[in-house]
Amino acid sequence: MEKTTPSLPERIHVVIPLFNDWPAVALLLERIRAVTEPTLLSRLAFLIVDDCSAVNYDTLPSGIGQSLSILRLYRNVGHQKAIALGLAYLADQPDQYPVIVMDSDGEDRPEDIPHLVQRGFEKPGHVVFAHRAKRQESLVFRLFYAIYKSMFRLLTGKVITFGNFSFVPAAQLRKLAHISEIWNNYPGGVIRSRLPYTAVPLERGRRLAGESKMNFVSLVLHGLSAVSVLIETTAVRLVLFCVIMVVASVFSIGLLFYLKFFTNTSIPGWTSYLVVSFLIVILQAFLISLLLVFIVLSYRTQPQFIPARQFRDFVDKLEKVY
Template sequence: MDRTLTDIPTAPTDRVYIVIPLFNDWEALSLLLEKMTKTVAPALRKRFHFLIVDDCSVTNYASLPTDTGYSLSIMRLWRNVGHQKAIALGLSYLADQPETHTTIVMDSDGEDQPEDIARLLEASAQKPGQIIFAHRTKRRESRLFRTFYLIYKSVFKLLTGKAITFGNFSVIPPNLLRKLAHVSDIWNNYPGGVIRSRLPYQSVPAERGARLAGTSKMNFVSLILHGLSAISVLMEATAVRILLFCVITAAVSTVVITVVILLRVTDQLIISQGAIYIVFSLFIVILQAFLISLLLVFIVLTYRTQSHFIPAKQYGDFVEQIEKVY
């Protein structure tokens, strides 16, 4: 595997790398690149170096525009690893180069609009030590999908204590790229990994665009899996919150059982059979809360002691080749 970009001609030092994960979306990618030629200023486009992370697609491109940026290369993976892992591999590859540069992560379907790149880069220039995300102000999916997405964000906030209002579209400054590539959590979920890494980040508003071609692969099941992967990144915070909930539930149940027993002993509870049901039900609740708490403790302890996948060190095992298009 070629681990360097030495075959790419010398470019301006203010180059911008754009990492685009892709799975069979070659038509959308071609339209996205064409859209860039119409919406991005030529002076900025000359700085673009595209790295397309081909997530082991079963199809290949027929043709791609060759005048969108300074260069375009395709990272071919040995196997399909999923959208988030493909991003981690692309970032790790760039972090392994002799020099790091400003890096943009965006999707291939066109929902991340090229005209927002300049705004993200401007925000990054004003705050050079922070990762800048595009905060979605408007989504174009169906009402049902938007409803479930809102539920996902609410559950994420409840379980982790963190608000997540952004996706993958972001700008990473050169001084943070190698640090981010050593964050194991971006292997499961890139935005969640940034949050957990405690690297500084901000977000700027950006409207989500429409898919340029094909159909979205994000359905109800995919959304649930995506949400679970994001929550799993912040597992320790989630476990603490669930543990506190179990403790509070057990404490309240114990108080209620005590009150019921006292009322029964003093003959102030009229329905004695109902009192038995209440005590038995709450005892089951206490037992379940104890077992859940015990399970969470073991999970967290296991998570802390096991070795984690570091994308920067192990990305090469997944890369078949780097194909230079222009």
């Protein structure tokens, strides 16, 4: 039997977080118009989440897709929080439609939008991420990114090979907007939410205009925010590591005492310093474990920020461009 392709929904929202990148987003919209098939293009409704930019746009392209709106925020909240606010705003609307999340700089290629949508049809109910099969960054960046992925897997037990570029089905939008963890890190929040998700391998593009606002500090903070979303799993793994260190230290001290008192093996004079060092390791492991327990307990008892409930506190106005 011939496989039928599901029809496109009447609207697909495109959430684009932005901070001062108006020239790049203008080129991005023009690129979307140039490469997107007309049937799909006519369904797209663009929502730029302006993260309290210091400058405003001069002109923006018109007549691309169904509409173009700008969600103005009262203050700068950062890239991940801007995405959460955009999703929460759309989840608050009476009618629910699928949402594509993409960056404003062009590194999320417009050519790949159909692939995300098609994968969403193949995996109904799944959040579909763009897995970066090929990256355009420098060797140093790719090296640190590989270290980040390895550390993330070691600390959380999860594999993360994707960023923000994604397709959210309409059925999952309101659920996603009620997940507090997307406030800190959008992809990490989806992982933590246990909502079904999948990924499609896509190439990362190049920035269309301007320079990236991300520096080394920003990248480190972004990585830490992803790990913090899974703080409970991370804490358990760190506590287990501390337990292993304590067991190894106790075993080493016991071995040294055994060699000293029950064998004729000559013990060097620095053995006492070694025993003291192992005792310090045991004390530090205990204190770290205790600190992690208090952090997790504090995390569980403090009220969580739910984007769907509190997004209005950050939204200044919705500006219709067309």
